[in-house]
Amino acid sequence: MTETAELVAIGKIEKPFGVRGEVRVRSLSDVPGRFEGLTQVTLVAPSGRTLVTGVTNVRATGNSYVLGFDAFTTPEEAAVFRGWLIKISRDLTPPLPAGQYYEFDLIGMTVVDGAGQLLGALEEVLETASNHIFVVRREGREILIPAIKDAVASVDVENRTVTIRSVEGLVVDDDSV
Numbered sequence: 001m002t003e004t005a006e007l008v009a010i011g012k013i014e015k016p017f018g019v020r021g022e023v024r025v026r027s028l029s030d031v032p033g034r035f036e037g038l039t040q041v042t043l044v045a046p047s048g049r050t051l052v053t054g055v056t057n058v059r060a061t062g063n064s065y066v067l068g069f070d071a072f073t074t075p076e077e078a079a080v081f082r083g084w085l086i087k088i089s090r091d092l093t094p095p096l097p098a099g100q101y102y103e104f105d106l107i108g109m110t111v112v113d114g115a116g117q118l119l120g121a122l123e124e125v126l127e128t129a130s131n132h133i134f135v136v137r138r139e140g141r142e143i144l145i146p147a148i149k150d151a152v153a154s155v156d157v158e159n160r161t162v163t164i165r166s167v168e169g170l171v172v173d174d175d176s177v
Helices: 075-079
Strands: 007-017 022-027 040-044 050-061 064-069 085-089 110-113 118-127 132-138 141-146 152-156 161-164
Touching: 007 040, 007 064, 007 075, 118 141
Parallel strands: 110 161
Antiparallel strands: 007 022, 007 085, 022 064, 040 050, 040 085, 050 064, 110 118, 118 132, 132 141, 152 161
16 A cells, blocks of 8 residues: 555544454445455554554454454454544545545535525535435534435536535524524
8 A cells, every 4th residue: 555545534433342462443434345455554543643453353343343454453452442443544445436425526526505695514424224324524614414305406527516405404504593
């Protein structure tokens, strides 16, 4: 994995698992088989510190995975990595069909309404039972936008812009509060 390659997060280490230094990982990817073929990953701490390590084993356990890495072999060593992201080179991500986007492509995009009015930056994508929700923040204000065709007019990955449709009650002006 080259140091200049753009990295994308595919998982987050939740906690140590077992006595061999394995960790329970929450998947941040909905690509089937995403973890099974891994041989090397970059672990990224919340502080930004990185560690490139080999993957020794992968197994699915319900809604999460258990992974082993060359970098640590005891539960005590593994505990240090709680909260770290597991990242891979963007080059390893398969192309998506038209109209579908990776979460890492959406995060940080500018969100505007149909008139071009700035609503904020897309900071998070929440998954609910019915659909995804875009969390847009600007100057301490948070707007939740359902990621559905009735609410999202367009996504322009190249220009890093999401345009939403005017939906009554979706965005409340500060003057009307």
